[in-house]
Amino acid sequence: MSIDKVEDEIYEKRKEIKYDIRDAVIRINIINLERIYNMNIYIWGTGRLTGKVVDRHIPLNRITGFVDNDASKKEYMGKPVYTPLEVASMNYDAILVCNLYSDQILEQCKEIKIDRNKVICLYNNCKIDDVNIDYEFVKAVVGEEYAKVVMDRYKIVRGVEAYGDLFLENCERRDMLQGYMRTDYVRIKCFELAVKEIRKRKIGGAVAELGVFRGEFAQFINAAFPDKTLYLFDTFAGFNANEALDEKKKGNCSESFIEAYKKTDISIVLDRMTNLDSVVIKQGFFPESLGQLEEKFAFVSLDADFEESIYQGLVYFYPRLEKGGYIFIHDYSSDLLGVEKAVDRYETDNDIKMCKVPLCDANGTLVVTK
Known part of the structure; x- marks a missing residue:
């Protein structure tokens, strides 16, 4: 076989491998998208911060339900409302904490054995260290753009040391x-x-x-x-x-x-x-x-x-x-x-x-x- 023929065959094989890899990547992306859009996502909170997040950053149709410590609440925005204890025994892929009490809620999650790795705090997520563990996971759930907003929202600043009639x-x-x-x-x-x-x-x-x-x-x-x-x-x-x-x-x-x-x-x-x-x-x-x-x-x-x-x-x-x-x-x-x-x-x-x-x-x- 001539050198030219060998080179042609190598070229064709490389093309096949390239297309196979491309098709595999496309299939993986489709599978990932399907997995993301089939997630059971719950929002912990039924107040004004939830109102600022739902539909603006996270479509309502992606939300399975809401979580609230008030057991009298049964429905919010047309979706069911569950107590934290009820959600703990359910099939959930992500719980988005959408209020200002992240410390108390994370402690409650620990007590009732909610998987901490599936909890995302959208507010008050940053102390000295960010309480959100995995931002690749955050991106997968809420999208890269809003994940960056959450990640960059809080800054540690020096407070003013004012005097006088305060x-x-x-x-x-x-x-x-x-x-x-x-x-x-x-x-x-x-x-x-x-x-x-x-x-x-x-x-x-x-x-x-x-x-x-x-x-x-x-x-x-x-x-x-x-x-x-x-x-x-x-x-x-x-x-x-x-x-x-x-x-x-x-x-x-x-x-x-x-x-x-x-x-x-x-x-x-x-x-x-x-x-x-x-x-x-x-x-x-x-x-x-x-x-x-x-x-x-x-x-x-x-x-x-x-x-x-x-x-x-x-x-x-x-x-x-x-x-x-x-x-x-x-x-x-x-x-x-x-x-x-x-x-x-x-x-x-x-x-x-x-x-x-x-x-x-x-x-x-x-x-x-x-």
């Missing part, structure tokens, strides 16, 4: 600080320093929050300003249906996000307040809920999530903000894209440039001042 250090209810200082340190410490400036400069006026939900941030406003009237604006029953539908159509939020914010009422909010006598509830859709209210304000939190509500909040509150006061606009640098649009629109409509500083807190607060 209301948190003398706060009666230290318990309310524990979770918040871990999950949104930058926001709450910046608020504390803003309070210090308002007190030092004796800025007059009331305080307010538009978009109260369950009162997590309102409780700090109430504690910081015991002598100021605190106006709380919210439906206390979820978003305006028309505005929510419009935001959903624009791709700014998901149905599960909208659903999660229905889980509140006035009593939950008031239970968090330390100075009840100074609280005024303004229930209803804003700005109709204002009534004939005419006030000046030292501090305002705008946390209404959607473009039109944030815009209307600026229309009312910015002209009434005392010089030296602050407006904190939550979610400005976040995936709730309508918030930034509302700020831009307000400046354009009024031909002004507000004095503003974006913060690098958990949800990208914008600080506005005069």
